[in-house]
Amino acid sequence: MKTRLKRLLRRLVHASVLERIAISVASLLAAIVVGGVLVFVSGAYASCQAGLNVAGFTFCYNPMQVFYELFFGAIGHPLEGDWALRNYNLAETLAQTTLLIFTGLSFAVAFRAGLFNIGTQGQLIMGSLATAVTVLYASVIVPSGFIGTVVLIPLGLLAGAVAGGLYGAIPGALKAYADANEVITTIMLNFVAGGVAATLLAWQFQDPESTNQQTESIPAYAEIPNVPFLGFSGRWNFSLLALAFAIVCMIGIAWMLSRTAFGYELRTSGVQPEAAAYSGVDEKRMIVGAMTLSGALGGIGGSLWVLMVQGEWITSVPDLGFDGIAVSILAGNSPLGIGASAFLFGLLDSGSQSISTATDVPPELVGILSGLIILFVAMPEFFRMIGGRYVDFEDVQPVQTDGGEPVEGGEDDA
């Protein structure tokens, strides 16, 4: 039994893709353990009527209950009675999954080209505003009903992709032609996007009948339709069509990266910029191209947020762009992995609502968890050291965080 387990473990860590998955799962578990300890300890400070008494302290929070709410609450408490597959919580989870697939892909595409795009949030803000405004203006001309749906939704998505893509091209061009570090410029552009979008709203697009800072609502026929009979209730702001679209895009990006010339050039410039330049890849255009594509994906995420979830543009855009970083890093920046990873973060997000209704634990816990997950994924060495106690690692190749290709020349090239 033990040798079989050992053989399994060895197989697990020897295959690079499997190793990535193992590291991701281990990171998730480690983050949950640390998060659980944090919840338990912070329970000593909170005040409550009943709790666990240890050494004169009352620990109010039960980490098991918190994680039960987080994961099972997010799919509608399946272990309790009268559970239906099409429930509100699951719709919420899948809606988040849909959006996070795009923001995750946005980070991943840039990362595979060797670029850190921290600016997905800003690109998403620009894309979502462009979508809302375009659809609102076009809906005046376009007839309502089915034709309106068919025209307005692609138009809205296009507007989001273009605006997000252009906004992503700015740091790309600054990197390519002025050698400006994209980590700094994309972070700054997030702040700029928030300010510019709010200014544009106040200047031209504010809904005169609302006291909130928001545009007018887009017409109902411009929202992404539900699948009849199969789909979730329209009031829950989730459409299976949108999820299907996200999955198609995800497969498309995976195909593009692995099977097309552009994808090959993009990956080579990420792994070996010198070799890519030598083999005729125009490095500058590749940087701008990758950032534009990355921004466009972020922009589409913003479009779907407007067209499926929000129904208008408001200044308090959710932090989907930052969560996308976590989604992509957990997936090892592999497009297909992003589906699973986005679902997990969708669970976390929807589960945080269950936490805040069913327990007294602050829902901000989820923000800490996603940070912890990134932190643990960043240090595969940590798990190798722990794993090394049980498995002989002698002939394991070191693996990069970006998809498991072995690194040339051992641990580092210092």
Add this chain to the structure above:
Amino acid sequence: MRNPFSILKGWYNRRPAAVLAVSALTLVVFLWATPASWQAATLRLAVPIALAALGGIFAEKSGVINIGIEGLLIVSAFSAIVATFWLGGGESTFTISHHWWGLLAGVLVSTLFALLFAIVCIEFKADQIIAGLALWLIALGLAPFVSRLVFESPNTSDVGTFDNVTIPLLSEIPLFGHLLFDTPPQVYIMLGAFVFGWFVLNHTRFGRWVVASGENPKALDTAGVDVQRVRYTAVILSGVFAGLGGAGFALGYLGTFTGTGETVIDGRGFIAIATYLLANYHPVGALGGSLLFAGLDAMQTQLQGAGISVPTNLIQIIPHATVIVVIALVGRTRLPDAAGDHYESGED
């Protein structure tokens, strides 16, 4: 090299007296012509940026890119406020005012996080950029989480700010006396830290080790110095400096912590990174850059206060937009050769 800082250095090397005279004259005209409230606000707003930049210089010079410095500012600012609140506002313990205990707590927590970051990056060879991002995101979630436990809101109560420390006679000096010698303690801390940082980097053995550890760790190792230990010390120092910056900002300027959105730190750690890149890792240049960005920040508050009808949201992006323009103009600053790389002694 298109770096304006090195151009400036070139001028200075050729005509030191002329450059000094022109700078002094500009400074006098500037101090005379601009409103005193703006100058004072600039100095106070420079504290978190400048100290975080100084910390970033130490870490990055030693070869560890600490992009999590924004997270260090958040945790130190927040824990300084909470510690002061727990101890009970304006009173004192062991004859030391609670604001000072809060400052100490902020620095301790920040140093602890920096140590954690150092272990993750040096011991477990994590990708420094990703680990730095993680540090930022954890701080971004942790501060409002704890705040909700203590204050039942992501924002903390107001615990008041440091009183000004006035030095008699010196504060009477016209033009700059009131700025430098009648000011809250965090400004003295900032100025002192820069003298200390500049001295350590340029005139001590440890400073030379830090530079060598970032440029050529193998040579340092051959010379018999433990590279890992130098890097640990440098990253921990970056935690201390960022802690002084965040806690000083919270207790000397804000008096309270806002945990919603990007928190009240609002990207100042990232502006600090831009600042030291602009200054090419030189402490004096970093201080100058911090004053520039803090000046822009203070200006937008002033403009709003003066009732000038420019949209608030647009004014608020001025410092961030300036960073982009500056980074684009400066272009690539030369990173230390081994920055971002792991080093293990005894390999090949």
